[in-house]
Amino acid sequence: MSDNKNSEFENAVKVMMHHVGEDPQREGLIDTPSRVRKAYEFIYGGYKEDPAEILKKALFTTSNDEMVLVKDIEFYSTCEHHLLPIIGRVHVAYIPDGKVVGLSKIPRVVNVFARRMQIQEQLTEQIADAIMDTIAPKGVGVVIQARHMCMEMRGVEKINSTTTSSALRGLFKKDEKTRSEFFSLINSPTGNRY
Ligand SMILES: Nc1nc2c(ncn2[C@@H]2O[C@H](COP(=O)(O)OP(=O)(O)OP(=O)(O)O)[C@@H](O)[C@H]2O)c(=O)[nH]1
Numbered sequence: 001m002s003d004n005k006n007s008e009f010e011n012a013v014k015v016m017m018h019h020v021g022e023d024p025q026r027e028g029l030i031d032t033p034s035r036v037r038k039a040y041e042f043i044y045g046g047y048k049e050d051p052a053e054i055l056k057k058a059l060f061t062t063s064n065d066e067m068v069l070v071k072d073i074e075f076y077s078t079c080e081h082h083l084l085p086i087i088g089r090v091h092v093a094y095i096p097d098g099k100v101v102g103l104s105k106i107p108r109v110v111n112v113f114a115r116r117m118q119i120q121e122q123l124t125e126q127i128a129d130a131i132m133d134t135i136a137p138k139g140v141g142v143v144i145q146a147r148h149m150c151m152e153m154r155g156v157e158k159i160n161s162t163t164t165s166s167a168l169r170g171l172f173k174k175d176e177k178t179r180s181e182f183f184s185l186i187n188s189p190t191g192n193r194y
Pocket residue numbers: 079080081118119120121148150151154155156
């Protein structure tokens with residue numbers, strides 16, 4: 001970002017601090033606007049990345065056509081209404097059709113979409129659609145379980161509620177057996193992790 005844009009952002013942070021009753025000039029806050037800018041550049045770094053490009057970097061030919069599930073991918077996002085954290089885990093499964101993707105690319109794609117201003121349902125769908133469009137598998141299933149800080153720290157103040165959303169494509173939508181296999185794998189305990 002240019003110096004001009006950086007100071008524009010940092011001035012906005014000072015305005016916000018002043019608005020809530022702080023003195024942006026007090027010693028402890030002097031460097032805060034630039035820290036907030038750097039934190040935002042990371043937290044919203046997903047706008048600069050292309051999920052299709054990430055997935056295409058590691059596509060391998062296969063004859064395997066059984067379900068692949070990457071479970072418990074933790075993520076941090078922010079809701080587009082209050083810019084407060086959404087904290088949760090994503091489960092992503094797909095059934096290959098001639099191609100498998102490098103496993104690490106799935107959490108990478110989760111990060112790209114999570115590091116944007118989001119609502120949970122859209123995040124769920126974007127992950128499913130990116131995999132469907134780029135790998136062209138027989139089907140994709142994505143489930144997200146998350147906590148919304150805008151429902152905990154403020155607003156309705158419910159600290160124990162969890163929101164679950166799902167996006168099903170191809171066989172995961174059409175075939176009852178695939179869908180139940182997916183949900184039972186998600187719900188089965190991971191045990192000691194191997
Ligand atoms: N569907 C959906 N809603 C969300 C998500 N994150 C936050 N919200 C909701 O977005 C809504 C925004 O509602 P508004 O009435 O415009 O905002 P508000 O006055 O701050 O609402 P309260 O949170 O109820 O105080 C709230 O009900 C939030 O709970 C999300 O990921 N998905």
